[in-house]
Amino acid sequence: MVGWKMHEMSLVEALMDTLLEMQRRQGWSKVSRVTLKVGKLRQVVPEVMVFCFEAASKGTPVEGASLEIEEVPLASRCTRCGEEWSDSESLGLCPFCGSADVELIQGMELLLESVEVELDGAEIGRN
Numbered sequence: 001m002v003g004w005k006m007h008e009m010s011l012v013e014a015l016m017d018t019l020l021e022m023q024r025r026q027g028w029s030k031v032s033r034v035t036l037k038v039g040k041l042r043q044v045v046p047e048v049m050v051f052c053f054e055a056a057s058k059g060t061p062v063e064g065a066s067l068e069i070e071e072v073p074l075a076s077r078c079t080r081c082g083e084e085w086s087d088s089e090s091l092g093l094c095p096f097c098g099s100a101d102v103e104l105i106q107g108m109e110l111l112l113e114s115v116e117v118e119l120d121g122a123e124i125g126r127n
């Protein structure tokens with residue numbers, strides 16, 4: 001099983017650190033929902049990520065929270081002609097002018113989009 005663990009688990013560990021830090025500082029009694037934005041280039045398998053999250057949150061105030069993952073598609077921009085496109089197949093080469101002078105403008109995200117928590121039993125949203 002070498003290589004199975006994992007990528008997703010290390011992302012989840014970083015996420016848990018962030019959540020528990022926020023929880024401690026802000027006195028949340030419970031986290032009910034977490035939404036992440038993950039760029040396609042991160043190659044995250046959502047099901048694996050959710051599985052890891054459930055395992056890592058056991059016994060913490062985050063336990064039982066649902067994890068939602070929004071995938072952010074790739075987008076590139078040609079720095080020579082200025083065109084933008086979201087086709088991953090032409091990653092690295094501009095489909096309009098053929099230039100290799102291309103920058104990735106979207107697809108590497110790993111953002112904590114929102115966290116819904118319970119505070120003294122009341123459910124509040126936080127963005």
Ligand SMILES: [Zn+2]
Pocket residue numbers: 078079080081082083094095096097098099
């Ligand atoms: Zn171009």
